[in-house]
Amino acid sequence: MNEEIIELKGLTKRYGYGDTESFALKDFDLTIKRGEFIMIMGPSGCGKTTLLNIIGLLDRPTSGEYILNGENIANVSSSRQARIRAKKIGFIFQNFNLIEDLSILENVALPLIYVGQPRTVRLKNASESLKRFHLGEKEYYYPSQLSGGQQQRAAIARAVVSNPEIILADEPTGNLDSRTSYMVMDELKKIHAEGNTIVMVTHNPALTVYATRVINMLDGQIATDVKTVADHNLPQPINVKVKKRKHLKKRRH
Numbered sequence: 001m002n003e004e005i006i007e008l009k010g011l012t013k014r015y016g017y018g019d020t021e022s023f024a025l026k027d028f029d030l031t032i033k034r035g036e037f038i039m040i041m042g043p044s045g046c047g048k049t050t051l052l053n054i055i056g057l058l059d060r061p062t063s064g065e066y067i068l069n070g071e072n073i074a075n076v077s078s079s080r081q082a083r084i085r086a087k088k089i090g091f092i093f094q095n096f097n098l099i100e101d102l103s104i105l106e107n108v109a110l111p112l113i114y115v116g117q118p119r120t121v122r123l124k125n126a127s128e129s130l131k132r133f134h135l136g137e138k139e140y141y142y143p144s145q146l147s148g149g150q151q152q153r154a155a156i157a158r159a160v161v162s163n164p165e166i167i168l169a170d171e172p173t174g175n176l177d178s179r180t181s182y183m184v185m186d187e188l189k190k191i192h193a194e195g196n197t198i199v200m201v202t203h204n205p206a207l208t209v210y211a212t213r214v215i216n217m218l219d220g221q222i223a224t225d226v227k228t229v230a231d232h233n234l235p236q237p238i239n240v241k242v243k244k245r246k247h248l249k250k251r252r253h
């Protein structure tokens, strides 16, 4: 069940030309398997955000291939990319990126517009997602009325509300104190245990205990790539477990 979910081949992101030419990513190769929890580390400016934005379809590479679930999507139209993003990818940012003049409930419901749910269904699903992250009583609050940790938990609720299989997080604990950081990491750990794939950028080496693989980047390339758990110990997607259970029941009869 550990098939490749993402393959990046020869990805390059170039800024400028001639004398001002620089590379945020240079001939970058990476294969990500379903269920991995990858942490990306490396000095400021080494290309971590660029990488995450390309994986999250918020940015395009200058050249190279991006294969998602077996399909090369590097050059598909922006509207197609937006649809793929809405269905498959949840994003969590360092500064939470909640919309200040929408309630927490409306913020969390936003991604569901793009998957085509009617408003009442969106609000119901958003409410359930908020309850899951212990914010059920804050539905009608506005972002500024919440603490940093609560805002990031709301942002996580928003990232997972449409059940994406890939969660991307760019320094999600960068603006949080240590205790709150661990609360947020525990939520990500649960999302990972459900079989989702997570790619997270962090500056905090202590958080790598949550990862199954740690990648260090330097100057737009991979410097080190270390697996911390074996592939067969990765969490399996929930739907596979359900199938297995059904199978067992049948055999018992």
Ligand SMILES: Nc1ncnc2c1ncn2[C@@H]1O[C@H](COP(=O)(O)OP(=O)(O)O)[C@@H](O)[C@H]1O
Residues within 6 Å of the ligand: 015, 023, 024, 042, 043, 044, 045, 046, 047, 048, 049, 050, 051
């Ligand atoms: N819009 C842009 N124009 C020019 N250079 C950029 C732009 N965005 C990023 N860069 C450059 O690309 C490199 C990688 O940036 P980034 O991916 O944000 O690094 P990190 O997240 O690791 O700090 C940096 O040198 C940065 O200055």
Ligand SMILES: [Mg+2]
Residues within 6 Å of the ligand: 048, 049, 050
């Ligand atoms: Mg960055």
